[in-house]
Structures are given as structure tokens and as C-alpha cells.
Amino acid sequence: MSKLPLQPLDIAREALRQLALKRVAPTPDNFRAAYADISGQPVGDFPFETLTSIADHLPRDTPEREQLAARFARAVESGNWDQVREALGATFAALSATRPSWAELLRELMSLLDTPHQNLTRARKLAAVDHVLAANTANPETLFARLSGLVQGWQREPLAERLNHWSDDAADAAKTPATERRRSAEEPADAVAEQPSFAAWLALLLRRGVAPLVGEETALAQEARAIADTIEHDIDPHAADESLGVRLRALEAKLEWAGEDQRAIRASLLNLLRLIVDNIGELVVDDLWLHGQVEALGLLFERPLDIRALDELERRLRDVIDKQRHLKRQLTDAQERLKSMLGGFVDRLVSLSESTSHYHQTLSDCAVRIRGAGDVSELSSVVETLLDETRAVQQTAQRSSAEIGALREQVEAANSLITRLQRELDETSELVRYDPLTGVLNRKGLDEAIAREISRARRHSAVLCVGVLDLDNFKQLNDTFGHRTGDEALRHLADVARGSLRQQDVIGRLGGEEFLVLLPDADVEQAAEIMTRLQRALTKHIFLADNSRILITFSAGIACIGAEETAAEAIDRADKAMYAAKRAGKNRVLVAG
Ligand SMILES: Nc1nc2c(ncn2[C@@H]2O[C@H](COP(=O)(O)OP(=O)(O)OP(=O)(O)O)[C@@H](O)[C@H]2O)c(=O)[nH]1
Numbered sequence: 198m199s200k201l202p203l204q205p206l207d208i209a210r211e212a213l214r215q216l217a218l219k220r221v222a223p224t225p226d227n228f229r230a231a232y233a234d235i236s237g238q239p240v241g242d243f244p245f246e247t248l249t250s251i252a253d254h255l256p257r258d259t260p261e262r263e264q265l266a267a268r269f270a271r272a273v274e275s276g277n278w279d280q281v282r283e284a285l286g287a288t289f290a291a292l293s294a295t296r297p298s299w300a301e302l303l304r305e306l307m308s309l310l311d312t313p314h315q316n317l318t319r320a321r322k323l324a325a326v327d328h329v330l331a332a333n334t335a336n337p338e339t340l341f342a343r344l345s346g347l348v349q350g351w352q353r354e355p356l357a358e359r360l361n362h363w364s365d366d367a368a369d370a371a372k373t374p375a376t377e378r379r380r381s382a383e384e385p386a387d388a389v390a391e392q393p394s395f396a397a398w399l400a401l402l403l404r405r406g407v408a409p410l411v412g413e414e415t416a417l418a419q420e421a422r423a424i425a426d427t428i429e430h431d432i433d434p435h436a437a438d439e440s441l442g443v444r445l446r447a448l449e450a451k452l453e454w455a456g457e458d459q460r461a462i463r464a465s466l467l468n469l470l471r472l473i474v475d476n477i478g479e480l481v482v483d484d485l486w487l488h489g490q491v492e493a494l495g496l497l498f499e500r501p502l503d504i505r506a507l508d509e510l511e512r513r514l515r516d517v518i519d520k521q522r523h524l525k526r527q528l529t530d531a532q533e534r535l536k537s538m539l540g541g542f543v544d545r546l547v548s549l550s551e552s553t554s555h556y557h558q559t560l561s562d563c564a565v566r567i568r569g570a571g572d573v574s575e576l577s578s579v580v581e582t583l584l585d586e587t588r589a590v591q592q593t594a595q596r597s598s599a600e601i602g603a604l605r606e607q608v609e610a611a612n613s614l615i616t617r618l619q620r621e622l623d624e625t626s627e628l629v630r631y632d633p634l635t636g637v638l639n640r641k642g643l644d645e646a647i648a649r650e651i652s653r654a655r656r657h658s659a660v661l662c663v664g665v666l667d668l669d670n671f672k673q674l675n676d677t678f679g680h681r682t683g684d685e686a687l688r689h690l691a692d693v694a695r696g697s698l699r700q701q702d703v704i705g706r707l708g709g710e711e712f713l714v715l716l717p718d719a720d721v722e723q724a725a726e727i728m729t730r731l732q733r734a735l736t737k738h739i740f741l742a743d744n745s746r747i748l749i750t751f752s753a754g755i756a757c758i759g760a761e762e763t764a765a766e767a768i769d770r771a772d773k774a775m776y777a778a779k780r781a782g783k784n785r786v787l788v789a790g
Pocket residue numbers: 634667668669670671672673675679680681682683684687708709710779783
């Protein structure tokens with residue numbers, strides 16, 4: 198009778214028994230040697246180390262993967278190629294079975310788009326899909342992986358409590374008698390509770406959408422709420438209701454008129470604002486900073502207006518007004534001083550001309566007296582008069598010249614004081630929110646923007662990332678081309694950033710060649726892509742200095758502000774990632790751990 202070949206499990210058991218009998222420690226090497234001895238396969242031929250390292254790196258994030266990885270590890274440990282082959286076969290079979298098809302992926306994506314999530318709005322989900330599609334057109338495999346990642350992320354998101362999410366009104370409306378009447382005998386009760394009726398939606402739209410939009414206290418809002426009441430309590434939405442239709446049509450017509458009025462008012466207000474800004478531009482003659490601000494205001498008008506743009510407009514206008522007020526005070530002071538100096542000057546001139554005209558008169562009198570003089574004694578009295586008068590005129594002239602000299606010194610001192618104050622105001626610019634060199638926010642402006650964006654993100658349960666960006670080898674650029682070119686390079690970076698960042702992103706200068714970017718509604722991956730796009734933009738818009746083309750690069754670190762984290766902590770993490778990017782060879786973007 199032929200002996201059956203031993204099974205791997207039997208061999209393994211026997212190998213362990215042998216080791217125990219021989220009192221040899223059951224280390225992996227000793228076990229493999231015993232196993233090989235019993236199975237008759239030589240040890241040296243089998244790449245234990247390589248395969249063990251592969252087994253160690255297999256993913257174990259799901260129970261199924263854990264099982265597959267354990268099976269592969271056991272096969273490697275057995276040193277048996279057949280088992281390894283089988284384990285690999287099983288792994289591949291499981292992989293192809295678990296990967297969904299494109300159709301399945303898209304179906305799941307669309308279904309998740311419409312699923313209400315606690316922390317994700319539909320708009321944000323659509324924006325994420327849009328972003329993934331835009332960034333991965335070239336490679337279908339990457340696109341598949343990124344979309345799958347998105348789907349898996351959404352699947353992990355907590356669901357919104359549907360009725361709360363739709364609002365209490367919708368929940369109430371869904372349970373109105375009208376809805377109850379619609380419920381058919383075989384329809385499960387909770388299906389109706391789950392899905393508010395069309396009427397409930399319409400009522401919600403009127404109450405929560407239309408009424409606040411037209412102003413809560415207006416007659417239009419009252420009418421919208423009254424129709425919502427009717428829909429919720431009195432009307433069977435399936436029955437055609439004439440009077441409701443008439444009221445809705447009337448409301449629609451009034452809304453259209455109100456909309457036109459509001460559009461006209463908005464356009465007039467914008468025109469007024471533009472006029473004011475243009476006017477400020479005309480008034481400001483020689484202040485570079487103010488000119489820059491007014492230009493920036495003009496540019497803001499070019500963009501589609503949203504609440505962020507209006508915020509920015511308001512802040513810049515306030516800065517301009519503050520600065521103008523400050524300058525105006527200084528100019529008024531200086532004017533007053535000049536006026537009083539000129540007054541003194543004119544007084545001196547008047548007294549000088551008075552004394553000289555008196556002198557001229559005396560000279561003519563003396564000439565008459567000289568012509569008519571009968572003796573020397575008469576002449577000597579004339580000479581004495583002449584000498585006295587000449588001395589008096591000389592003294593007045595000397596006094597006037599000394600006083601005019603002093604006045605001139607005072608005017609010069611006042612002038613240089615004004616120039617110094619003006620320069621200090623521009624240089625420190627801590628009074629305002631913008632960096633005078635680059636036009637982006639300064640630290641003060643950044644602090645305000647961070648506070649604003651954090652509260653906005655927390656209000657909307659949205660993500661907010663920060664990026665710290667530091668120009669590479671800037672000292673070398675300064676040393677080679679001069680400080681002025683260095684300044685131009687900073688300005689160039691700010692200009693390119695303004696063109697490349699999204700409208701909602703905010704950039705500010707932390708100091709020197711270091712900048713901070715706030716990236717609302719972007720997760721770390723999107724934030725890193727936005728910064729990488731800025732790097733590419735810098736290679737497209739090359740910096741020109743003295744006919745040299747200089748490639749400006751930067752290193753950046755990204756961090757998303759955690760729910761329990763302060764902005765300073767996140768910026769600190771981004772800063773560390775930026776330094777890691779420098780150490781890793783510069784010109785790269787790293788995400789903070
Ligand atoms: N032109 C100009 N230079 C500045 C300004 N602020 C700081 N700097 C210069 O920026 C340089 C920064 O040098 P480093 O800190 O050594 O940085 P780096 O040369 O960019 O080196 P890495 O950061 O390691 O790539 C210094 O020479 C500063 O004098 C500025 O407003 N204008």
C-alpha cells in the first residue's frame with residue numbers, strides 16, 4: 198500500500214514535534230530547516246526572506262485582507278511553492294472579485310451624492326468630484342482610484358439625521374393630514390416618514406428660502422409664509438387646487454418684480470461705490486500705498502461679487518479711509534504751521550518796506566536840506582540825521598534777514614518731519630492690513646482673515662487648510678541681483694499667486710520671504726494640489742530681472758486645522774512640513790503629519 202504524501206499542516210506539526218523532542222528552540226530558521234527535512238525540499242532554494250518581507254507588507258485593513266495575508270504568510274513559512282502559488286491565486290481572485298466595475302462605482306457615487314451627510318453638503322461633494330475629474334483626466338486607473346477613494350471617504354462620513362437635516366418644518370409637513378391621506382394601505386408607514394412630500398418641500402422652500410430672501414418683515418414674506426401654512430395644513434397636494442395656483446402665480450410675479458428692483462438697487466449701489474473709489478483715486482496725488490489700495494479696489498469690482506469679495510472691499514475701503522484721515526490731520530497741521538510762518542514773513546517784509554520807504558523819504562528831505570543848507574552846522578545836522586536813519590534801516594534789515602533765515606529753517610524742519618512721518622507710516626504699515634511691498638495681507642490682516650475663516654469653517658462644518666510657503670535660495674538671489682530685484686521677486690510671487698490661487702484662498706506675508714496661504718473648503722490633498730499648481734504657474738510666468746530669466750521656486754508645508762486645534766498649532770505643523778520640504782531638496786510641497 199502506497200503511503201499518502203504528507204499535508205503541509207502535518208509536516209508543520211511534525212516539524213514542531215521534532216524540534217520539541219530535540220529540545221531545539223522553535224525559531225523561524227530552525228522550524229524551516231525541520232520542515233524542509235521532513236518534506237524533503239531543500240531549504241536554500243526558497244527565498245524566505247524576500248517572501249516574508251512581501252507577506253509583512255500585505256494590506257490587512259479589512260478582515261478579508263487579513264485572512265489573505267495570513268494565508269500567504271503561512272504558505273511562505275511552509276517553504277512550499279505550491280502553497281505560495283495557491284495563496285497568490287486566492288489573493289488575486291479575491292481582488293478582482295472586490296473591485297467594483299466603473300458602472301458600480303458611478304452608481305454608488307451618485308447615490309452618495311444624494312445621501313444627506315452630517316458634515317458634507319451636496320455642493321461640497323460635487324466640488325470634490327469636479328476637482329478629481331479635473332485633476333485626473335489623463336489616466337483612467339488613477340481616476341478610478343481617486344473616485345473610489347472619494348466614495349470610500351463619503352461612506353465613512355456620518356449620515357445626517359434626515360428629518361432634522363430637512364428641518365423641523367419639513368418633518369412636520371411630512372406628517373400633515375394631507376400626507377396621511379395619501380398614504381396607501383400597502384405603503385409602509387416609515388417610508389412616508391422618511392421621504393417628505395413635494396408639498397412639504399414647497400412649504401419649506403417658501404418658508405426658509407423665499408421669506409428670508411425678500412426680508413422677513415415684508416408683505417411678500419408674509420404672503421410666502423401664509424401660502425406655506427396653507428400647503429402644510431389645508432391642501433391635498435395631489436388634488437389640483439385653483440386658488441393655491443393663483444396665489445403662487447401672483448407671488449411669483451411679485452417676486453420677479455422684487456428681484457428686478459433688487460438687481461437695479463444693487464447695480465446703482467455698485468456704481469456709487471465705484472464713483473467713490475474713483476474719486477478717492479483722483480484725490481490721492483502722491484501716496485503710492487493709497488494708489489495701490491485704490492487700484493486693488495478697482496480690481497475687486499471686476500470679479501463676480503460674493504460675500505468674501507464684499508468683505509474684502511469693505512476692509513480695503515476702511516483702510517483707505519483710516520489712512521486718509523491720518524494723512525489729512527498731518528497735512529492740516531503742516532498747513533497751519535506754514536500759514537503762521539508765512540504770516541510772520543509778510544509782517545517782516547511790511548515792516549522792512551515801511552522802514553525803507555521812511556528811509557527814502559528821509560533821504561529826499563536830506564537832499565532838499567543839503568541843497569538849501571546855508572552853513573556847515575546845518576549840513577552836519579543833516580549828516581547826523583542821515584547816519585541815524587541809515588543805522589536804523591540797517592538794523593531792521595539785519596533783524597529781518599535773521600528772522601527770515603530762522604523761518605526758512607523752521608519750514609525745512611516741518612517739511613522733513615512730514616516726509617519722515619509719511620515714510621514711517623508706509624514702512625511700519627502695522628496700522629493697516631496689507632504688506633506695502635507685495636500688496637498681500639500683512640500679519641495683522643492675516644490674523645483677522647484666520648479668525649474669520651476659522652469661524653466660517655466651523656459654522657459650515659467645512660475643512661480649512663493652511664500652507665506655509667518659503668522662497669528657495671532667496672539670499673542667493675539677493676546677493677546675485679541685488680536687494681531691489683529681490684523685492685521685485687517677492688512682488689512677482691504675490692502677483693502669480695493672486696492669479697493661480699482660487700478666489701476664496703487668502704495669501705499673506707508672514708515676513709521676509711515667507712508667506713501663509715489659507716485654503717478654505719480644501720482637504721490636504723486638494724490644498725497640496727493648489728500649492729503645486731502655484732509652483733507650475735511660477736514656471737510658466739517666469740520672473741525677468743535685468744533681461745535674465747529667473748526661476749523662482751518655493752518649498753511649502755500643508756496642514757488642515759483639526760477640530761480641536763488652534764490655527765497657531767496648525768500653522769506650526771505646516772511650518773515644520775515646510776522645513777522638511779527644504780531638507781528633502783526644496784521646490785516641493787509636503788503635507789504635515
Ligand atoms: N530683497 C529682500 N530680501 C529680503 C526681504 N526680507 C528678507 N530678505 C532676505 O531674504 C534672505 C533669506 O535668507 P535665508 O533665510 O538664508 O533663506 P534662503 O536663502 O531662501 O534659503 P532657503 O530658505 O534655505 O532656501 C535674507 O538674505 C534676507 O536678507 C525683503 O523684504 N526684500
